[in-house]
Amino acid sequence: MFRRHLLSLALGATLALGTGAAQAQDEFIVVQSTTSTQNSGLFDYILPMFEEKTGIDVRVVAVGTGQAIKNAANGDGDVLFVHAKPAEEKFVAEGHGVSRANVMYNDFVIVGPPADPAGVAGMSDVVAALTKIAETQAPFASRGDDSGTNKAELRLWKEAGIDAQSSSGEWYRETGSGMGATLNTGTAMGAYIMTDRATWIAFGNKGDYEIAVEGDPKMFNQYGIILVNPEKHPNVKIDAGQAFIDWVLSDEGQAAIASYKVDGQQLFFPNAGG
Amino acid sequence: MFSFGDIMAEALGLILTWDRDLSEIVLLSLRVTLTAVAISCLIGLPLGAVVGAFRFRGRGTVTVLLNALMGLPPVVVGLFVYLMLSNAGPLGILGLLYTPTAMIIAQTILVTPIVAALTKQVVEDLHGEYAEQFASFGLTARARVAALLWDARYSLLTVALAGFGRAVAEVGAVLIVGGNINHVTRVMTTTIALETSKGNLELALALGVLLLGLAVIVNAAVMALRASAVRAAYA
Numbered sequence: 001m002f003r004r005h006l007l008s009l010a011l012g013a014t015l016a017l018g019t020g021a022a023q024a025q026d027e028f029i030v031v032q033s034t035t036s037t038q039n040s041g042l043f044d045y046i047l048p049m050f051e052e053k054t055g056i057d058v059r060v061v062a063v064g065t066g067q068a069i070k071n072a073a074n075g076d077g078d079v080l081f082v083h084a085k086p087a088e089e090k091f092v093a094e095g096h097g098v099s100r101a102n103v104m105y106n107d108f109v110i111v112g113p114p115a116d117p118a119g120v121a122g123m124s125d126v127v128a129a130l131t132k133i134a135e136t137q138a139p140f141a142s143r144g145d146d147s148g149t150n151k152a153e154l155r156l157w158k159e160a161g162i163d164a165q166s167s168s169g170e171w172y173r174e175t176g177s178g179m180g181a182t183l184n185t186g187t188a189m190g191a192y193i194m195t196d197r198a199t200w201i202a203f204g205n206k207g208d209y210e211i212a213v214e215g216d217p218k219m220f221n222q223y224g225i226i227l228v229n230p231e232k233h234p235n236v237k238i239d240a241g242q243a244f245i246d247w248v249l250s251d252e253g254q255a256a257i258a259s260y261k262v263d264g265q266q267l268f269f270p271n272a273g274g
Numbered sequence: 275m276f277s278f279g280d281i282m283a284e285a286l287g288l289i290l291t292w293d294r295d296l297s298e299i300v301l302l303s304l305r306v307t308l309t310a311v312a313i314s315c316l317i318g319l320p321l322g323a324v325v326g327a328f329r330f331r332g333r334g335t336v337t338v339l340l341n342a343l344m345g346l347p348p349v350v351v352g353l354f355v356y357l358m359l360s361n362a363g364p365l366g367i368l369g370l371l372y373t374p375t376a377m378i379i380a381q382t383i384l385v386t387p388i389v390a391a392l393t394k395q396v397v398e399d400l401h402g403e404y405a406e407q408f409a410s411f412g413l414t415a416r417a418r419v420a421a422l423l424w425d426a427r428y429s430l431l432t433v434a435l436a437g438f439g440r441a442v443a444e445v446g447a448v449l450i451v452g453g454n455i456n457h458v459t460r461v462m463t464t465t466i467a468l469e470t471s472k473g474n475l476e477l478a479l480a481l482g483v484l485l486l487g488l489a490v491i492v493n494a495a496v497m498a499l500r501a502s503a504v505r506a507a508y509a
Contacts, residue, residue, distance in 0.1 A: 030372055030453075039472050044456070061372060061453035075361030076371055180471025205473030235361055235369070 029240045032069075032077035034148060035178045037223070038062035040198035040267050046256045050247050055179035056240045064178060066146030072096060072226075079239035080226040083196075084148035086241035087112075088224045103248055104257050104268040108152060108219040111183075111200060112192040112212035120192070124215040125204075127160045133192055134162045137171040137223030141186030141193045144174025148221075153194045156218060178195070196221050198267035223268070225249070280369065284480035295457075303461040306374055306448070307441040310381035311389075314437050318386045319430065322393025323419045327401045340394065343387030348380075352450030355380040359451065372453040377461070379449040385437040392433040397422045431500055435493055443488055462488070 037043055038060060047058045061071065065082040072080040073096045080097060082088060092095050110129060112121065118138035120129040133140050142164070143150035157164045164172045173191060175182045179199045186193035187207045195203075200211070225245050230236040247253045254270035262269070325336055357363050359371040359379075362409065370376045400422055408418050423430065445463035452459030454468060462485045469478035 026456075030455075034472065039468075059453070059455040059458050061373060061455060071360075074363075178471050180473060183473060184475075186472065203473040205475055233361055235366075247350070 003059050023212045027055065027240055028059050029078040029244055030059045030061060030076070031079045031239050031244070032061050032063070032072045033081040034065050034068060034083060035062050035180065035194045036083070036149070036199045037081065039180055040202040041262065042198070042220045042257070042260050042268060044261045046253070047246075049256050050244060050253070053247070054240075054243055056243060058244060064143070064147030065149075065151070072228050075235060078228055078237045079244055080228060081223065082148055083221055083223045084151050085222050085224060087148075087151065088226060092226060095231075096229055098229050100226045101245070101249055102274050103223045103225045103270050104254075104270045104272075105222045106197050106268050107214070108149065108194055108221050109197050109200060109211045110194050110213035111187075111206075111209050112191055113187075113190045114208050114210065115190070116212065117190075118192065121210075121212045123213050124235060126156055126213055126216040126218050129213045130156055130160045130162065130164075134160070134164065134167075134171075137167075139171050139173060139186075139189055139191035140164070141182055141189065141191040142172060143179065143182050144168075144176045145178070147179070149179060149194065149196060152219075152221065156194075161217070172262045193263065194217075198262075201265055201267060202262050222271075281476050281479045281483065284476045285483040288477075288480050288484060296377040298457060299462055299465055300484070302374060302443065302459070303463070303485075303488070304492075306377045307381060307438060307462060309445055310378045310385055310436045310441050311434060313346040313378070313382045314385035314389045315434055317382075318389030318437075319423055320419060321386075322395075323397045323423050325390070326394040326397030326401050327418055327422055328415070337391075337394065340387050340391040342393050346384055346387065348384060348446035349450065351380050351383050352447035354385065355447065355451045372455060372459060374452070374459060376451040377448045377459060380451045381444070382492055384444060384447060385441050386439055389433055389437045392436060393423075393426075393430060396426045396429045396433065400426050413445075428500055428504070434504065435496060438492060439489065442485070442492075456492040 016107055024118070033043070040060070043060050047060070050056060054168050061068070061077065063071070065084045065087065066081060068082050069084075069087055069091055071077055073091065073094075080088070080091065088097075088100050092100050110120070110126070112118070118129075118133045118136045123129045143151060152204075165174075173189070175185050177185075179195055180203065183193055183195060183199070183203055184205055187205065187209050192212065197214075200206075208240055227238070227241050227245055228236045230238050248257075249272040254272055257268050257270045258266065319357055322340075325333060325340070355376060356371065358365045359368065359376055363373070370379070404422065404425075408421075413421070443463065445467050448459070448461055449464050449467065452461070452464065454460050454464040462481060466478045466481045466485070469481065
């Protein structure tokens, strides 16, 4: 009696759970993208517009740019939408992507504690600011995860002629995690943190932190979009993927990006064709 | 800065303003975890019973292996399943990466050793009491396993619940193989990780309270089922 009861219950539950739920829409693409586009809320804002127009469901996997590029190189995605131009160009040159187009930009900023131990608040020369941080050995939290932001940060240290990684574990602290996690960690330890402006504006745990360094052209942050090469990865959905890219680069898509605001501030500035 | 009251208020708010997105996440969590636990039981119960009830060469090795596999780090399982299911991997052709099925596979790998190892222990203890009887009845191996599993059923419910606890709480594996895709593979734990990374700590913790509530409900349901079955058995 009990045996039958239990068995039918277990079977029924397994069947109902295993087959019934969440029949996905017919057509979908997988976009390998970065945490900044997701955490800032941009995708939640623009994707429904595209989905409504085309009926194509866009599935976003939001990871660091380094991981997104590796996933796409494994063919695990139809479109790559990230922010590390040299790495993107390498991705295309190696035959993983068809071609690369500019989508939008914003900029990086360095945020810091109100006490400003390195005395960099208000500076707009990022190389000089990093030099001061290194000289005063004020804590600096780095992503340390090969993401787009991490790559940009390492380029700036190089330009300043400072080998910050040799101080890793001392004042230079590599969290090895995403932007949000690094902001959570960095603000808790009173460290300076370089972040893209979009993630910072949308971030909910700022504490008493403020932007310390901003406005240097070197902190320009360009986003690009690439169709994963179907010749290398036959599973790539060419038409649907290209439709998404075309829409993002179209006047309509660009206007959608420009109209996304958090607290009245525009987070991304479209520059397709630029 | 944070108060426990704020978090409870946020959790209550989540429940009161229950929306479609939240249902979707909760139901997917249950669907993935319960399916994984059911499959793990289908594999782990007989496997554990066989290892527990019979003497054979290499039994010690199998036992050590099962016990060690209970400690599998979810992120390692996630990576392994990702490499298998990636389009660059051997099973890429199945197109399972970034689907709930991939998450079920990963959690099944995590939970099966727990079910098998704990079942083995339960059955081994019981077998000590039953061995002579079995011999006098001249039962086949198959019948022995069935009898042991049946008589240990109440303990094995707790075994299944231990597996459920492991699966429902893990984030490392489902994040990698599911991709935390909104409306497709987003579950409770990956949502908590996402909200944490957005800096929405109260919301993240409120979701955690909800997840805990869910675990309590599942455990209570299983216990109620067990109690009613016990009553039925002695009625």
